[in-house]
Amino acid sequence: xxxxxxxxxxxxxxxxxxxxxxxxxxxxxxxxxxxxxxxxxxxxxxxxxxxxxxxxxxxxxxxxxxxxxxxxxxxxxxxxxxxxxxxxxxxxxxxxxxxxxxxxxxxxxxxxx
Amino acid sequence: xxxxxxxxxxxxxxxxxxxxxxxxxxxxxxxxxxxxxxxxxxxxxxxxxxxxxxxxxxxxxxxxxxxxxxxxxxxxxxxxxxxxxxxxxxxxxxxxxxxxxxxxxxxxxxxxxxxxxxxxxxxxxxxxxxxxxxxxxxxxxxxxxxxxxxxxxxxxxxxxxxxxxxxxxxxxxxxxxxxxxxxxxxxxxxxxxxxxxxxxxxxxxxxxxxxxxxxxxxxx
Numbered sequence: 001x002x003x004x005x006x007x008x009x010x011x012x013x014x015x016x017x018x019x020x021x022x023x024x025x026x027x028x029x030x031x032x033x034x035x036x037x038x039x040x041x042x043x044x045x046x047x048x049x050x051x052x053x054x055x056x057x058x059x060x061x062x063x064x065x066x067x068x069x070x071x072x073x074x075x076x077x078x079x080x081x082x083x084x085x086x087x088x089x090x091x092x093x094x095x096x097x098x099x100x101x102x103x104x105x106x107x108x109x110x111x112x113x
Numbered sequence: 114x115x116x117x118x119x120x121x122x123x124x125x126x127x128x129x130x131x132x133x134x135x136x137x138x139x140x141x142x143x144x145x146x147x148x149x150x151x152x153x154x155x156x157x158x159x160x161x162x163x164x165x166x167x168x169x170x171x172x173x174x175x176x177x178x179x180x181x182x183x184x185x186x187x188x189x190x191x192x193x194x195x196x197x198x199x200x201x202x203x204x205x206x207x208x209x210x211x212x213x214x215x216x217x218x219x220x221x222x223x224x225x226x227x228x229x230x231x232x233x234x235x236x237x238x239x240x241x242x243x244x245x246x247x248x249x250x251x252x253x254x255x256x257x258x259x260x261x262x263x264x265x266x267x268x269x270x271x272x273x274x275x276x277x278x279x280x281x282x283x284x285x286x287x288x289x290x291x292x293x294x295x296x297x298x299x300x301x302x303x304x305x306x307x308x309x310x311x312x313x314x315x316x317x318x319x320x321x322x323x324x325x326x327x328x329x330x331x332x333x
Contacts, residue, residue, distance in 0.1 A: 002208050002240055009126055017122055027117055038243045039126075105126040113115035 003043040006105070007051040013107055014057070028061040028111040035069040035083055036102035069102030130244060133212035137219065137247025146177075146224035147330045148232060150215075150248035152270060155236030157256040158280040160188045161313040163231055164195040169316075169323045171196040174228035179218035181210050181235050188233065198222060209240035212247050219247070229330065238267040242274075250329060256281040257288050261295035264302060271299050276307040278322060283312040 014029055033041050041064045048062050071082040073089035074096040080089060082102070088095055141148050153159050160180075167176050177198040180188040189201035200222045202214070210218075215232055224230055232248060234241040242251075253274045255263055258281060264271040271277065277299060279292070296308055307325055311318035 005211075006126060009129070013122070013124055013126070013129070017120070017124075021120060023120070024115065038240060107122045107124050107126065109119050109121045109123070111117050111119055113117050 003039055004047040004051065006039050007044060007047055010107055011051055011055070011057055014110055017110065018112065023110070023112040026057060026060045026110050026112040028063055029057075030063045030065065030108045030110065032065045032067055032104050032106040032108045034067040034102040034104040036099075037105045039105055041066060065108065067101050067104050070100045071097035072100055073097050127244070130212045133216060134245035134247040137212060137216050138249065141219070141224065141230075141247065141249070142333075144224050146227050146230050147333065148219070148230045148246075148248040148250075149326070150232045150234055150241075150246045150251045151254065152234045152238070152241045152251065152274070153236060153254035153256075154238050154259060157236075157254045157259060158313050159233050159236070159254055160191055162254055162278060162280055162311070163192055163197075163233065165311075165313045165316060165319055166231075166323060166326070167192060167195040167197045169319055170229070170326070173327075175226055177222050177224060177227040177230040179215070179222055179230065179232045181207075181214075181218070181233060198227065204235055208235060208237050209244050210234055210246055211244045215246035215248075229326070238263070238270050242270040249333060250275045252276040252278065254278045254280050255295075257285050257290045260288075261290050261292075261298070264295065264298040268302050271306070272302040274303070274306065276309065276322075276325060279308065279310040280313055282310045282317060283315050 010029065014026060018026055033039055044064065045062065052058050052060060069082045070079055072079050073092060073094055075094040076089060076092040078089050078091040079100065082097060089097065151159055163178055170176060178192045180199060180201045181204045182188055182201060186201040189199040193199045200218060202218050232246055251274045253270050255277060292310060299306060299308065309318060309322040311322055
């Protein structure tokens with residue numbers, strides 16, 4: 001369980017961004033988390049309130065966009081969800097693929113004024 | 114009331130960690146110290162592998178070890194007795210070391226008189242691999258009793274390390290561990306990985322691993 005540390009890191013980055021851009025109030029933070037990321041969205045959500053408690057971000061909302069784990073088959077170039085298809089290409093049944101997305105953990109944007 | 118607007122940040126959460134890790138690598142290069150990050154599950158023999166490695170190499174170079182442990186300084190004492198300089202970091206409930214924590218360990222250890230430094234990461238096959246510590250090489254240790262199916266269950270670590278030590282080969286006959294199957298599974302994830310079957314206890318195979326360390330240190 002390392003999500004709390006990650007959430008603190010998110011707040012730190014957002015705070016630096018807010019200062020740099022003279023933002024008065026951050027209404028919402030939007031994260032992009034890949035399905036293969038080491039952070040679990042449910043845990044991020046549950047430790048978020050603890051991280052913002054008694055800070056300038058106490059009223060700031062959190063939105064998480066999940067990015068699917070997609071791979072491209074190295075044999076037939078089919079693009080598929082590798083979790084759903086258990087790493088096996090649904091078109092040609094090959095087991096060799098290159099990962100296209102799913103490991104992201106990005107702070108996408110903030111809604112602020 | 115001001116109008117709300119969307120501000121794009123597009124920043125990877127690990128960016129700051131990578132920055133700190135790169136600074137650490139630069140500093141280590143300046144001081145001529147080579148850092149190897151050692152990852153494995155608890156009980157695979159990280160400390161005993163390091164002890165045998167230290168004993169094999171201490172005549173040729175000065176070695177340091179940064180031990181990361183939830184509590185106790187048992188490991189630090191053990192590697193010190195083997196002839197290395199060591200510090201123990203108490204990491205409490207943490208499941209991995211990030212670049213900032215690793216840097217703290219390096220600064221505490223002091224690398225100015227060292228050639229080779231091992232960072233003994235927290236025993237965990239999942240989290241440590243996601244964090245650049247500033248090491249020049251990352252290695253994993255898998256021990257025979259853990260089974261040859263670990264690359265199937267924890268692919269990420271096997272996909273990312275430069276070398277894999279298979280420890281405890283002296284007890285191979287008591288386990289259903291198939292080295293060929295293991296190698297095939299690992300190579301599927303990481304075709305260029307170096308694999309060193311060793312016994313930290315008997316010293317079997319150890320020289321292949323220590324030769325690789327020496328070669329890589331010279332290569333940089």
